[in-house]
Amino acid sequence: MTGASAAPSATSTRPEESTDFGSEPPGTPPGRAPGLSPFEFLRWAWRQLTSMRTALLLLLLLALAAIPGSVVPQADVAAVQVSRWKEAHPDLAPIYERLGLFSVYDSPWFSAIYLLLMVSLVGCILPRTAVYARSLRVAPPKAPRNLGRLPAYLGVQTDEAPDVVLDRARAALRRRRYRVVSSGPADGGSVAAERGYLREAGNLLFHVSVIVVLVGFAYGQLLGYKGGSIVLVGKGFANSLTQYDDFAPGSFYDPADLQPMSLTVDSFEAEFLRTGPQRGQPVDFGADVTYRETPSAEPRRHRLAVNHPLVLDEVSVFLVGHGYAPVLTVRDGNGDVAYSGPVVFLPQDASFASFGVLKVPDAQPEQLGFDGMFFPTYNFTMARGPFSVFPDALNPALSMLAYSGDLGMDEGAPQSVFELDTDQLEKVKRADQRDFRLDLAPGRTVRLPDGLGSVRFDGWQRWVKLQISDTPGKAIALTGMVLALVGLMGSLFIRRRRVWVRVTSREGGSYVEVAGLDRSGSSDGLVEEISRLADVVVPAGEEERLR
Amino acid sequence: MIEGMAPADVAAFSDRAFMFASIVYVLAVLGHLVEWASSLGTVAATRDRSPVGVAAGSSPAGAATTDAAVDDDRADVEERRRLRVETAGRIGVALTVLATVLHAAAVVSRAFASDPARVPWGNMYEFTMTGALGVSVIYLALLSPLRLRWMGLFVTGFQVVVLMLANLTLEQAAGPLVPALHSYWLVIHVGAAILATGAFAVGALTSVVFLLQERAQRRTQAPAAAGSNRVSRVLLERFPPPDVLDRLSYRLHAVAFPLWTFAALIAGPIWAEYAWGSYWNWDPKEVWAFITWVIYAAYLHARATAGWRGRAAAVLALIGFATLLFNFVGINFFFGAGSMHSYAGS
Numbered sequence: 085m086t087g088a089s090a091a092p093s094a095t096s097t098r099p100e101e102s103t104d105f106g107s108e109p110p111g112t113p114p115g116r117a118p119g120l121s122p123f124e125f126l127r128w129a130w131r132q133l134t135s136m137r138t139a140l141l142l143l144l145l146l147a148l149a150a151i152p153g154s155v156v157p158q159a160d161v162a163a164v165q166v167s168r169w170k171e172a173h174p175d176l177a178p179i180y181e182r183l184g185l186f187s188v189y190d191s192p193w194f195s196a197i198y199l200l201l202m203v204s205l206v207g208c209i210l211p212r213t214a215v216y217a218r219s220l221r222v223a224p225p226k227a228p229r230n231l232g233r234l235p236a237y238l239g240v241q242t243d244e245a246p247d248v249v250l251d252r253a254r255a256a257l258r259r260r261r262y263r264v265v266s267s268g269p270a271d272g273g274s275v276a277a278e279r280g281y282l283r284e285a286g287n288l289l290f291h292v293s294v295i296v297v298l299v300g301f302a303y304g305q306l307l308g309y310k311g312g313s314i315v316l317v318g319k320g321f322a323n324s325l326t327q328y329d330d331f332a333p334g335s336f337y338d339p340a341d342l343q344p345m346s347l348t349v350d351s352f353e354a355e356f357l358r359t360g361p362q363r364g365q366p367v368d369f370g371a372d373v374t375y376r377e378t379p380s381a382e383p384r385r386h387r388l389a390v391n392h393p394l395v396l397d398e399v400s401v402f403l404v405g406h407g408y409a410p411v412l413t414v415r416d417g418n419g420d421v422a423y424s425g426p427v428v429f430l431p432q433d434a435s436f437a438s439f440g441v442l443k444v445p446d447a448q449p450e451q452l453g454f455d456g457m458f459f460p461t462y463n464f465t466m467a468r469g470p471f472s473v474f475p476d477a478l479n480p481a482l483s484m485l486a487y488s489g490d491l492g493m494d495e496g497a498p499q500s501v502f503e504l505d506t507d508q509l510e511k512v513k514r515a516d517q518r519d520f521r522l523d524l525a526p527g528r529t530v531r532l533p534d535g536l537g538s539v540r541f542d543g544w545q546r547w548v549k550l551q552i553s554d555t556p557g558k559a560i561a562l563t564g565m566v567l568a569l570v571g572l573m574g575s576l577f578i579r580r581r582r583v584w585v586r587v588t589s590r591e592g593g594s595y596v597e598v599a600g601l602d603r604s605g606s607s608d609g610l611v612e613e614i615s616r617l618a619d620v621v622v623p624a625g626e627e628e629r630l631r
Numbered sequence: 632m633i634e635g636m637a638p639a640d641v642a643a644f645s646d647r648a649f650m651f652a653s654i655v656y657v658l659a660v661l662g663h664l665v666e667w668a669s670s671l672g673t674v675a676a677t678r679d680r681s682p683v684g685v686a687a688g689s690s691p692a693g694a695a696t697t698d699a700a701v702d703d704d705r706a707d708v709e710e711r712r713r714l715r716v717e718t719a720g721r722i723g724v725a726l727t728v729l730a731t732v733l734h735a736a737a738v739v740s741r742a743f744a745s746d747p748a749r750v751p752w753g754n755m756y757e758f759t760m761t762g763a764l765g766v767s768v769i770y771l772a773l774l775s776p777l778r779l780r781w782m783g784l785f786v787t788g789f790q791v792v793v794l795m796l797a798n799l800t801l802e803q804a805a806g807p808l809v810p811a812l813h814s815y816w817l818v819i820h821v822g823a824a825i826l827a828t829g830a831f832a833v834g835a836l837t838s839v840v841f842l843l844q845e846r847a848q849r850r851t852q853a854p855a856a857a858g859s860n861r862v863s864r865v866l867l868e869r870f871p872p873p874d875v876l877d878r879l880s881y882r883l884h885a886v887a888f889p890l891w892t893f894a895a896l897i898a899g900p901i902w903a904e905y906a907w908g909s910y911w912n913w914d915p916k917e918v919w920a921f922i923t924w925v926i927y928a929a930y931l932h933a934r935a936t937a938g939w940r941g942r943a944a945a946v947l948a949l950i951g952f953a954t955l956l957f958n959f960v961g962i963n964f965f966f967g968a969g970s971m972h973s974y975a976g977s
């Protein structure tokens with residue numbers, strides 16, 4: 085870029101900003117057709133891309149492009165909602181899929197916008213840094229001939245000799261952290277001063293930091309991972325791929341790098357408001373865990389709670405949810421125990437009414453399946469049917485339908501543990517041909533019709549949902565963001581000012597002119613500053629004009 | 632005041648203070664309305680008199696009608712009118728101060744209305760209440776240094792509408808926080824967001840008036856409208872000139888933007904990292920906070936770009952504010968279930 089400070093800016097209408105860096109490079113009248121030579125065209129295109137106007141438009145475009153991601157469910161945040169959405173809109177789903185609307189933030193078009201913005205940003209920072217570096221070495225410009233034209237101006241007559249006044253002006257300006265140069269003959273002369281160089285430095289720091297933040301963010305996205313695992317209280321988790329219920333690695337993450345951490349969930353408590361209008365709202369929940377960073381490390385204890393994760397070197401463990409696992413014992417038609425143990429049910433609402441599925445492939449002569457609800461505090465009305473009134477297990481009950489036949493588990497196709505494949509299953513019926521429903525309280529057993537077996541509700545356990553993740557580059561992003569804020573404040577609040585003091589011999593004393601110019605777009609307080617300065621420079625002077 | 636009181640009593644106190652604050656805001660609106668109406672009168676009077684002054688013969692001296700007497704008379708009437716405007720305005724401001732004190736009492740006592748005490752921004756109702764207080768406080772704090780008296784009618788009107796909506800649609804009994812909110816990052820993150828919102832709101836108000844004022848000025852300057860209509864002349868008189876408004880708006884946004892940057896892009900992610908295990912989730916609330924940030928960044932750019940400064944920049948500022956409001960109101964109502972932030976709307 086040819087020195088942006090040399091020529092009047094194309095973007096500025098205010099005269100006092102005519103030499104600002106905060107402006108488009110000169111000679112880029114927007115919209116003018118490019119010259120014919122390819123080199124010139126490239127140069128033209130580059131200038132367009134790195135102009136303020138383009139940055140502005142790209143920013144607006146980025147804002148616009150971010151919107152769909154808040155309206156359409158996103159695969160990496162809400163996979164379940166995405167599949168539900170796809171089922172509900174079979175016509176639109178393929179189109180949305182093509183457009184990348186289910187993962188807006190890594191779609192090609194979203195990436196294109198922010199990459200363009202980055203290029204534009206780099207193309208903007210580099211020349212501006214060069215211009216800035218040069219400006220640091222350049223002395224403040226000499227006083228213009230007619231100081232009276234500046235936005236703040238003051239003329240004072242005094243009896244003192246010119247060099248006394250000039251000395252005082254220099255000292256006063258230095259004290260105010262101006263960079264000062266003086267010039268002129270012995271019988272008069274002028275002082276030129278400038279301050280606020282850090283404003284542009286702040287602006288550059290801000291824009292560079294934006295890049296740093298994005299690098300940190302991208303680093304974490306590519307080299308990190310995030311996974312979830314449901315762990316029964318009393319049971320353990322070892323950090324290997326097989327133990328995850330869901331696992332979302334970054335593009336460059338190698339699961340072999342999983343830190344060989346392990347932990348046991350020793351206990352879990354949840355407390356809910358028992359009274360008042362917000363009855364049932366959680367007050368607190370947390371789990372005590374014992375963990376080892378490596379298989380050979382000493383076991384340590386940690387209280388895992390919301391806002392209180394377990395943070396290790398390369399992995400962090402968060403408690404993100406909890407729920408109930410009714411313990412069931414199923415005997416088959418032969419009277420053998422075909423299943424015994426806890427079954428994870430997923431909470432469906434704030435009262436922790438939970439849905440779950442039990443598959444018993446070992447049952448003879450026919451395989452058995454169950455699905456239904458667990459109600460921690462069971463209640464029933466004719467209008468609502470069964471429901472839960474409170475999230476704590478005060479009056480637990482189980483209500484399930486039973487199926488018999490073929491669970492379809494031999495076909496090899498992976499099945500969700502939370503869904504029954506009812507293609508080859510029959511609902512178990514009562515003698516009157518209505519659906520057979522098991523309604524159970526803890527400790528109770530129900531016999532299935534037709535000698536299919538029996539189900540006992542032994543009790544319930546709790547489980548916690550852990551999120552295990554590693555996001556490298558966190559520190560980079562945070563540092564970048566903090567630096568960006570520092571730079572931003574410098575850029576917004578540091579005032580760039582130029583001040584000139586000219587002293588001419590007159591009537592045996594001196595005529596002192598003090599004038600100032602604000603180069604940061606806001607002249608607030610400029611006149612006051614000039615007038616205060618004049619008071620210091622010429623304490624006993626007679627004010628003639630103040631503007 | 633709070634010692635020894637049961638949380639329920641404190642909650643009732645808070646509700647009552649809130650109600651009184653609303654009433655006093657309404658009175659403040661009335662004060663400012665009188666102020667405006669009187670100044671409408673001023674303009675009308677000036678206009679009616681100037682062409683006919685001498686012929687009217689309404690001077691106290693009776694027969695000997697001189698120009699000077701008419702001038703005196705006019706100046707006298709003018710002075711009385713000015714005084715009326717001034718008094719009404721002062722009453723408006725005094726009532727606003729009183730309303731703000733009540734409003735602050737409501738917010739502070741709300742913090743003690745749940746056991747244990749906590750910050751008064753755990754749900755939408757409280758956030759609205761505290762955010763609106765932020766607007767009042769910022770307005771009063773800047774009232775004299777930035778000469779914001781002209782804003783009085785709008786700020787108090789805004790408060791009346793917001794407090795009414797909060798009371799009608801969001802009212803929620805006091806109670807402890809859900810566990811996700813047990814964090815001092817809540818104090819920092821939401822506190823900064825509230826301050827930023829307050830400053831953005833006052834900034835948006837200034838931008839609106841800037842746009843009106845700029846239009847009025849263009850109209851009056853246009854030769855076709857030489858007669859000028861009364862309302863736009865009042866606008867011109869009561870409001871600071873457009874360039875002052877533009878600069879004022881910029882300064883407010885310049886304060887709000889770093890606050891927002893801190894709230895949404897530093898404190899928010901840090902807290903999210905603690906609470907949800909990942910500092911940026913592209914959750915709808917986060918997406919809209921980001922959109923707001925980007926648009927205000929565009930606003931700051933616009934002010935440095937020829938052809939965009941002035942009107943276009945002001946429009947951008949208003950779009951930015953619209954996204955802010957949408958994030959606050961819209962997200963909770965439209966995407967509530969899909970957002971991790973949805974506890975704020977329950």
Ligand code: HEM
Pocket residue numbers: 104105106107134135136137139143201204205206208209287291294572575576927928931932934935
């Ligand atoms: C990620 C994209 C960007 C963001 C978030 C961003 C943000 C900002 C912000 C918040 C300011 C206000 C600071 C101030 O007014 O001093 C600013 C100023 C500025 N930006 Fe950017 N910017 C971006 C990209 C760019 C690009 C690509 C350019 C190059 C053309 C650019 C050039 C400038 C300039 C010259 C200023 C100073 C304006 C002034 O003097 O007031 N920015 N930017």
